[in-house]
Amino acid sequence: MWNNTTATALLGIEYPIMQGPFGGGLSTAQLTAAVSNKGGLGGYGAYTLSGQEIYEVDKQIKALTHKPYNINLWVSETDAPGGVVTDEQYEQAKALYLPYFDEVGIPVPPKPGPFKNRFENQLQAILDIRPKVFSFMFGTLPQDVLEQCRKLGIKTVGAATTLDEAIALDATGVDMIIASGFESGGHRPSFLDAAEQSTIGTFVLIQLLKEKIKTPIIAAGGIANGRGVAAALTLGADAAQIGTAFLACEESGALPVHREVLFSEAAKHTMLSRAFTGRLGRGIATRLAKDLLGKEHQVLPFPLQTTFMAPLRKAALDQQKHDMVLFWGGQITPVLKHRKADELMQSLIAETGQYVR
Secondary structure (H helix, E strand, C coil), X not given: CCCCCHHHHHHCCCCCEEECCCCCXXXXXXXXXXXXXCCCEEEEECCCCCXXXXXXXXHHHHHHCCCCEEEEEECCCCCCHHHCCCHHHHHHHHHHHHHHHHHHCCCCCCCCCCCCCCHHHHHHHHHHHCCCEEEEECCCCCHHHHHHHHHHCXXXXXXXXXHHHHHHHHHHCCCEEEEECCCCCEECCXXXXXXXXXXXXXXXXXXXXXXXXXXXXXXXXXXXXXXXXXXXXXXXCCEEEECHHHHCCCCCCCXXXXXXXXXXXXXXXXXXXXXXXXXXXEEECXXXXXXXXCCHHHCXXXXXXXXXXXXXXXXXXXXXXXXXXXXXXXXXXXXXXXXXXXXXXXXXXXXXXXXCC
């Protein structure tokens, strides 16, 4: 049967279909559980949460499912040296974004305060709650952490955007590696080179990894239906991770307007931009992102750019000026059909079976 892969055996799931873990409040316990209960692997993006908040989220998920699920963290939490923004950086960003703040009629916020790392506390929460799968992005994990995970029965999954990154992850001994193609919605989890230089398509990346590493591969990017899952499996992936299609479901934490945009004509046009968070990510193309192409050097480093942009985002949403708001979405968005996670999972399973035996 097509669903009997290395991934299903390793992760204890019925189908090699994984839900992409969304950060920034877009993940929910309901969506995570819905995917896991249908035999896939639900995922929860916890990189913005404190350790205590991760404990609470885990309780919510466990109350909704007894099946395996994935919790995701970011190894590298900030691009700002020392977690601070210089006065010069702030003044550049202030000048760049002033017209947009003026347009919505609010003042430019003050310089963001220092960012304090949370990864150590987040990691302790992971080790304590012992999810079946712990996935991570933007780097590799130390050997002692990986060893603790092995002893606790936690499967580790790292994300790679290039062959070199996959080789680096492979050398650490992770259980699986996500081949994250540039078609994906959301942030590009590059960590060895600039994200702009790490734009390999998913199906090319799968083939490169199959030639050079032995760690099982999860395909991510440009997959939203059974045809895409089947293509990934045919090329040698052991599972497919699907983001945007699940983000568009009612169970996700996306705002209603975000979900509607994903089903609109606007979804035909996506772009990579640093304008909203300071890290390169793909979302629906907007006026603001287009205006600031080539001016990325004036944007604050992640995640302080997100803090800086928060008042503008709120005002733009309140005033329905959606061309100044980032709505995450991948290049595959125009094929989306399902608004409920159960229906999406059923369709993915049935359609994949039509292409792969």
